[in-house]
């Protein structure tokens with residue numbers, strides 16, 4: 001039944017294969033010889049199979065777990081250095097026809113304020129985001145063929161790319177909308193989107209159907225096969241995610257990696273990113289109603305095991321998580337974080353009155369983008385506003401092959417420094433400017449190629465003189 005190359009959801013995410021994997025992992029969680037072999041394989045930085053990764057996830061030998069964390073940190077450093085890519089979500093509309101039990105935008109919620117931004121309102125939101133310093137957005141919209149048809153999404157993307165306020169520009173628009181047709185994915189590709197993001201929520205079919213009792217999202221196969229259709233529509237950067245807390249985390253972990261293996265087997269390219277959201281409190285949603293919440297410790301183990309299993313896939317954590325939790329996970333594998341986020345429709349340009357709130361979930365990390373940039377720098381990370389790959393056509397397998405040969409670091413590091421310089425020239429507070437300039441000076445020395453170093457120095461000077469948008 002399990003067939004990694006099958007185009008049927010129930011065959012590439014075979015329930016039996018997930019259960020067999022969990023059984024195998026439980027039987028081997030104390031098998032030191034096997035765990036050592038898996039760790040040796042992981043050290044080669046070519047990734048792990050879902051079975052191998054799940055054994056590591058299950059392992060409860062303290063010494064081996066410490067090795068897993070150490071290796072995750074090392075792989076993070078080797079592939080991503082100390083760079084952290086910044087982004088912000090932009091909610092276009094919270095009209096939705098689905099009945100998801102964990103999301104306040106579900107159709108039956110009659111008291112949440114329903115909003116849909118007009119193109120004029122989108123402009124205001126984008127200007128507010130540009131004025132914070134953002135260059136990379138993730139668009140969010142509920143599923144509603146009447147209120148949020150594909151034409152609305154396409155028009156909104158066009159509007160977003162067209163706005164150039166002062167030195168600002170949104171240079172990459174990632175899109176998180178409901179599963180759709182190959183034809184619509186082609187339209188999104190033609191509109192110039194970066195990554196198409198779709199969270200699976202849960203891979204467990206029975207739970208999935210219960211959690212999505214009504215609406216088009218109820219169809220497990222249509223949802224699970226969406227990434228294949230996106231690829232067929234020409235989108236070669238896709239972003240995965242599960243909502244931890246809905247089902248047993250072990251199940252989600254094994255299935256998520258099976259999904260990645262499926263994409264690799266069929267299209268030769270795995271997920272561009274993996275997001276790891278945990279269920280949060282929201283308007284009419286109480287996370288305590290769900291039995292499968294995970295502790296910070298398990299969460300950290302999941303992130304570390306994913307890091308060593310798919311080293312070339314970016315990992316994203318949002319402001320759902322607290323400062324403390326984000327700080328811990330950055331070391332273990334996270335490469336992208338959001339900052340200054342609003343999870344309401346129209347929340348950037350204007351504060352929402354209390355009786356018109358439209359958030360999708362409570363934000364835990366409420367700091368401003370400048371505070372987050374400052375915090376990252378003080379921990380010796382380089383906040384990066386880079387969007388170069390997509391704009392240079394380095395997407396899909398081209399991106400992955402560069403990434404797998406670790407060549408991408410030769411672009412990322414100088415691009416991070418140049419985009420950080422842009423950020424501090426245009427948007428940073430005095431303190432952030434000071435610490436960032438010191439960091440940039442120090443980090444220039446870590447560019448191995450003398451010629452590249454020279455070019456970066458010249459470009460940094462040009463940025464100080466008002467020229468923008470340099471990239472490798």
Ligand code: SF4
Nearest residue numbers: 096100103105106142
């Ligand atoms: S999770 Fe998405 S599809 Fe489900 S109710 Fe919320 S916005 Fe709608």
Ligand code: SF4
Nearest residue numbers: 386387388389411412
């Ligand atoms: S160079 Fe490419 S991979 Fe590196 S940070 Fe920029 S966009 Fe990402």
